[in-house]
Amino acid sequence: MLRRLYDWTMALSARKSAEVWLAVIAFVESSVFLVPADVLFLPMSLAKPERAWRYALIATIFSVLGGIAGWWIGYFAFDAIAAPILEFYGKLDTFNQLKSGITFETIVLMLVTSGFAHLPPIKVVTILSGAVHVDIWLFILSAAITRGARFFLLAWLLRRYGEGIRHFIEKRLGQIAMAAAAVLIVAYIAYKYLVH
Template sequence: MEWIKEMAAWVAHFAQTPYGGWALFALAFAESSFFPIPPDVLLMALCAVKPEYSLWFATICTVASVLGGMFGYFIGIKGGRPLMFRWFSADKIKLVEGYYQRYDVWAVGAAGLTPLPYKLFTITAGVFDLSFPRFVVASIISRGARFYALGLIFWYFGPAIQAWVKEYFGWIAVSFFVLLVGGFWVVKHLGSKAAKSGESL
């Protein structure tokens, strides 16, 4: 757990610099296509330092995350199936493809709102040639709902929540990473289950 807290502290330290907004943009963009660290950690740190700017930070995070998702979509288009099978197991790919067949782009929306690995869905959305306009709309709705919810909490409660977050920030960051790892475990578990079901048919 200690290394998670150290990594979270490294990410959060950007909130104390003049480059916090830029760091948030870069982190949110990268997390949507290839980077493992969720931007929520830095978003919360920035909102705790300047709660009056919370909605602005949520806007930065949402815009960057959607643009990063679009980049992941084009990685899927350009890289194609060989790249997808190199990065992800066949079980995960089969599971995500089944989600697309059932829910279309709203599978991307679910991943953007929950701890499920969003980058897996953005890249495979391009591979499976989902409608790009609908993909963007689903990303905006899901990522916006997630980040603005955090922003609104800090904007509304302001100093009242500021002290609480500073005191428990390390454990909050650990919780985000646990949820992230849990999201990958869910995809892996469900993918393996889907593969076994396919074999039994």
């Protein structure tokens, strides 16, 4: 099923309505969808490099709006909407573990790592942010910075290096982003250890 979903998303990049689909997928990725917007953003930017910045802006705006929707679900409709979504993806136990030990610092760290590196998945963090009542303006600011950084970095790489960088992005950028997220997590743990 996941492979069919991925193939369907890739096929959307060739359509005239690709920008609309990019906006839709970026929006729903941040609250309910399994496939990241990158799988549509990358081929679109490679096909029309002169529009890469435009695509990055569309993806960023709609990803943030989708994050706000996820926050809203967590804040106002956790039991009715969020719990069944998380259970469907097998993430409800992970969510409950995260929620039980959440602090202000950890939620900010997760907003940064999930926005940039999908660690943990962005949809989990957006719903969690609402469920633990993270300030909406802090949430919007962090989502705009991290999601924007991700999409605009991808746009810059694709414009600068073209098709040659695509394989690297698809195979290695996620690993590099996860390594950067791991460094942030270790720095946070070290900070907490030194302060206490």
